[in-house]
Amino acid sequence: MKETVAAKAGRYLAEGRVIVRALDEAAGIVSADVRGGGAVYTVARTRDTGWVCTCPARGTCCHLTAVQLVVAVERPEARPVRPMDSNWSNALVEIRP
Numbered sequence: 001m002k003e004t005v006a007a008k009a010g011r012y013l014a015e016g017r018v019i020v021r022a023l024d025e026a027a028g029i030v031s032a033d034v035r036g037g038g039a040v041y042t043v044a045r046t047r048d049t050g051w052v053c054t055c056p057a058r059g060t061c062c063h064l065t066a067v068q069l070v071v072a073v074e075r076p077e078a079r080p081v082r083p084m085d086s087n088w089s090n091a092l093v094e095i096r097p
């Protein structure tokens with residue numbers, strides 16, 4: 001039976017084949033190395049280029065999918081940064097003696 005891209009990506013993670021070299025979630029930048037079948041492929045993402053991989057496969061390969069499983073850079077603007085900040089300061093006031 002042929003292994004799906006998602007299954008293969010999960011296996012790469014489980015086998016420690018994914019090494020994140022650089023990650024800037026705020027800027028949407030990722031650089032990682034993935035050890036695939038006998039070679040190391042570099043997966044990178046920037047806001048300008050989107051996701052790219054150095055392997056010969058077209059489209060979303062298992063290396064891209066594996067890296068996407070461990071980083072969260074797709075929608076940084078959706079993070080509830082402000083509400084979390086105010087909750088934190090409220091919590092601090094409450095525990096103050």
Ligand SMILES: [Zn+2]
Nearest residue numbers: 053055061063
């Ligand atoms: Zn690839």
